[in-house]
Amino acid sequence: MYSMNFLFAAYVAIWIILALYLFSIHSREKKLREEVQRLKEMIESKPGRPNRK
């Protein structure tokens, strides 16, 4: 039973590390999408530029 606790802790740790990394990639992707949207809006609102909407 004593060694089972370590086995359980190791597997939980692996899942936590992987989940944190995937979450960090996902949030960076989301931030980038927001930035692309902001740039799009900035370009489209520029006077003299055709509005693509």
Add this chain to the structure above:
Amino acid sequence: MHDRGQGRLDLMLGVLLFAGMILALYMAFLQAPREKTMGDVQRIFYFHVPAGITGLTAFAINFAASLIFLVRRNRFWDNLALASAEAGVLFLSIVLVTGPLWAKPVWFVWWTWSPRLTSSLVLWMLYVAYLLIRNYVTDPDRRAITSAVFGIVAFVDAPIVWFSIRWWRDIHPSPMLETGGLSPVMRPALWTCWAVFQILFVYLLRRRFFLESARQDVEWLQRRVDLAR
């Protein structure tokens, strides 16, 4: 972040990864026999060893990509170097966390400054430093060159990690696949877990690579917009 074909490949990799993870858990927990001396805690081995091999593979890719970048000065190789270094740090983190959790009930200590453990920790620190350098250098060209040189130098420690248990006396077990110390009935579980870690590595490498490419495109667009103002 990338085109439809790439998205489909990512989806396929994701499905393969999900099925592979279930198979790996089955193999490690149910198919592999209970080790006689260490008991169930030995099952950490099925994830600890593949994570270590995958981490070293990632650093080898970083080394090769850094070298090619310095020769060709193509951003593709710089992005690949970054993606592989980040994945390598992730897998080595798994190794450095699961190692002490296995060591405590078997060696009765969490950590010992043996050649294998020390060189692994140094390798992890070197690549964390590599990622920090990338964050702190703001000029894209300088950042790419500096990190490529640092990546090549940092890789010197990888063969030391690999050969440490062959070169020096160490509390860490010797390479069991080479010495025949691993029972044949345990091998299918190890190979399955190794294959799943490789798929996971490819999946993460692709996602991080495309994220970096998209970030550079946005950075370039921002500069254009700022200039046009």
